[in-house]
Amino acid sequence: QVQLQESGPGLVKPSETLTLTCNVSGGSISTYHWNWIRQPPGKGLEWIGYIYYSGSTNYNPSLKSRVTISVDPFKNQFSLRLNSVTPADTAMYYCARSSSVWDNWFDPWGQGTLVTVSS
Amino acid sequence: DIQMTQSPSSLSASVGDRVTITCRASQSISRYLNWYQQKPGKAPKVLIYATSSLQSGVPSRFSGSGSGTDFTLTIDSLQPEDFATYYCQQSYSTPLTFGGGTKVEIK
Numbered sequence: 001q002v003q004l005q006e007s008g009p010g011l012v013k014p015s016e017t018l019t020l021t022c023n024v025s026g027g028s029i030s031t032y033h034w035n036w037i038r039q040p041p042g043k044g045l046e047w048i049g050y051i052y053y054s055g056s057t058n059y060n061p062s063l064k065s066r067v068t069i070s071v072d073p074f075k076n077q078f079s080l081r082l083n084s085v086t087p088a089d090t091a092m093y094y095c096a097r098s099s100s101v102w103d104n105w106f107d108p109w110g111q112g113t114l115v116t117v118s119s
Numbered sequence: 120d121i122q123m124t125q126s127p128s129s130l131s132a133s134v135g136d137r138v139t140i141t142c143r144a145s146q147s148i149s150r151y152l153n154w155y156q157q158k159p160g161k162a163p164k165v166l167i168y169a170t171s172s173l174q175s176g177v178p179s180r181f182s183g184s185g186s187g188t189d190f191t192l193t194i195d196s197l198q199p200e201d202f203a204t205y206y207c208q209q210s211y212s213t214p215l216t217f218g219g220g221t222k223v224e225i226k
Contacts, residue, residue, distance in 0.1 A: 044206065045163065047216065060215075099168065105153040106155075112162050
């Protein structure tokens, strides 16, 4: 079965760039949409965006100016870059697969990685 | 953006109770409504997709209903492992959005 695992720095300084990678195992990254979702401590869930294996993307307008999601089909992984971070970007970041290209409910999810923005 | 409003934001219930959580969309989303369960320190887990389809492996005490703008998640005979936070999510259009969550606590 498909499993996802996030990796990246747990601490990022304000104004710098947050970069995370999601490794997909147990299945191919071809087909499906691949998502990033975040959750600030004690708060709800926010969808950041998704990428298709071909490279086409769809971002949340609230973050679009700062977000880039990329995919590496050869490594079976996809990545998130979030520029100009502030403490408000402190959150648990999850990667997740969409159910299909025609519907976007999320399963499976990675375990999540906590990113703190602080100097 | 489609706003998703859940109610209540929290509730206290006893083992064996029937629990109903509601989710309202700011515009019609047909049946593109999904429910997740999240336990502390864990990633969310999908329970129900497309309003009423039970994800594989999810107990049948969970059920969903609704269409358009109003949806419900029902847990029949609440079990100890069901104490968690529940989120609805619309997949009708992007940006994909979630409700604010409902925390189900032990009475």
